[in-house]
Amino acid sequence: MDYDTWDPQLGEDEDVERHIRTGSLVPINIRSDGAFGSWSVSAGAVGAQVWPGTVQFDLPVGRYAVVIHLIAWEDEEGGVNEDGTPSAAALPDFVVLVSPTGPEQDLFRSDVETFDRTGEPR
Numbered sequence: 001m002d003y004d005t006w007d008p009q010l011g012e013d014e015d016v017e018r019h020i021r022t023g024s025l026v027p028i029n030i031r032s033d034g035a036f037g038s039w040s041v042s043a044g045a046v047g048a049q050v051w052p053g054t055v056q057f058d059l060p061v062g063r064y065a066v067v068i069h070l071i072a073w074e075d076e077e078g079g080v081n082e083d084g085t086p087s088a089a090a091l092p093d094f095v096v097l098v099s100p101t102g103p104e105q106d107l108f109r110s111d112v113e114t115f116d117r118t119g120e121p122r
Contacts, residue, residue: 013112020110026066028094029114062100068114069095 010016010025019025073079073091081087 065101067097
């Protein structure tokens with residue numbers, strides 16, 4: 001996917017929110033520009049276009065809940081090199097769980113922000 005295709009669809013927060021509400025996107029937003037790895041999970045979408053080098057998982061058609069956990073890898077023993085960079089043993093930044101939803105589950109996050117910040121109103 002090139003910039004001219006991406007920008008009209010995801011260039012502004014309102015665009016991202018539209019895709020979140022339809023269930024077609026669950027962004028991991030850490031208030032930082034850039035991509036440090038791309039993952040795509042498709043539920044029943046055949047032939048979906050993704051960025052080159054993206055790891056893609058295909059799931060059966062259905063509704064899914066996505067839970068994203070922020071990992072404090074720098075707090076783990078051996079997770080940080082002397083220069084402050086992640087060591088080879090460092091845990092990942094995030095753990096993302098994707099699971100089928102139940103019939104009683106119908107409330108999902110629709111904000112661009114992934115994580116609540118302490119002391120900030122929602």
